[in-house]
Amino acid sequence: MATGEVKVLGSWSSPYVMRARIALHIKSVNYKFIEEKLSEGKSELLLKSNPVYKKIPVLIHGDKPVNESLIIIQYIDDTWPSAPSILPSDPYERAVARFWAAYLDEKWFPSVTSVGIADEEEAKKAGISQMEEGLALMEEAFGKCSKGKGFFGGDEIGFLDIAFGSFLGWLRVTEKINGIGLIDEAKTPALVSWAERFCSHAAVKDVMPDFDKLTEFGKMLFPKIRALAGTR
Template identity: 65%
Template sequence: MAKNDVKLLGAWPSPFVMRARIALNIKSVDYELLEEKLGSKTQLLLQSNPVYKKVPVLIHEHKPICESLIIVQYIDEAWSSGPSILPSDPYDRAIARFWGVYIDDKWFPLLGGIGKAQGEEAKKAAVDQVHEGLMLLEEAFGKCSKGKDFFSGDRIGYLDIALGCFLGWVRVSEKMNGVKLLDEAKMPGLASWVEKFCADSAVKDVMPDTDKLSEFARMLIQFKANAHPPAS
């Protein structure tokens, strides 16, 4: 399929955009990435996603699909090329979706809370919450992987994409806050999974460089500070 049939509205630092890019790579789909800039929204984005007005948006044959996990599911169903992304078993599929919702609704907001914490005690409490979430995901990995390399078994699938897209931001949080989030001793399954996930051919070219992402994070903090200056 030609690139002009598939467009992805996104931004390179976005973990949610990364989900769509990995899924497209798994299916060997050629696509055009249209970068949105920080602080502005193109007319195409506003027209394509008038409800949330945010990336990612997949445009396939002029039809927009929004929300990252919905996009991943759409890609899996729309293209038969490449391996399946969602599990074939209905129960396994439901479990993968359950943990995908947990990651977005519960765990990822906790990760962002580390940088917002004021004082050492608050930071430690925020780190502990992230650790607790990762321990739950370590347990989920053991059950879902059934002793294999990925949550989905022998190869990357839905839940791998749902969590793996945040690994760049985990590294940034560790670097900028001087903390260790992925404890190899307590989370051996996840630690091994991280290495294999990042080395996968569908992932390695879209996983952002930690230094570059850290620089963007500092710029984002400054951008938000300028947009919402403290009251005098």
């Protein structure tokens, strides 16, 4: 088992980095946050620690790097097994939480990105519609997973809360830039109150990016990605 100092290589605006930090906060693990400055290119430490993807976040425990945010959360839960636990203890509930977390990464969040970078109205509408379908599924999943309690994980923030909640900043930026409401009382009432609870949770509030700052960042970032996509 790895021991030693814990570091997180990351960036303030990345939902995936936020996941690693929230999991460490839940376990009360002290760590050093090392901001990767995109303007300066990727650091030697990042390239060495994640040679396959060269992506943040990387959790470094002693001299051992762990990559991929959902794998990092599970590593943290396994390495500091004292309560509160992050993955559900029941095998079936664990499988369900893993399923929705993978769904959010592979299907749902790409639709958020597609809305951000769409330069045609039709593509934007299609992306928004996909986002809404996903949110309806998550509203339903919340009913099943939370069993009447405040979080997907029950009384406390769990794996799926972290996986989904980390996207709330970018979800709100998408709502703001497009002048639309996606999580709202009419369509997804359970998610509205869940999102409030999540964002004000002690393990989350210090790493949830400032909304105005993230909106400005999105307004700067999306056209750049769009331009890159156009030159492919």
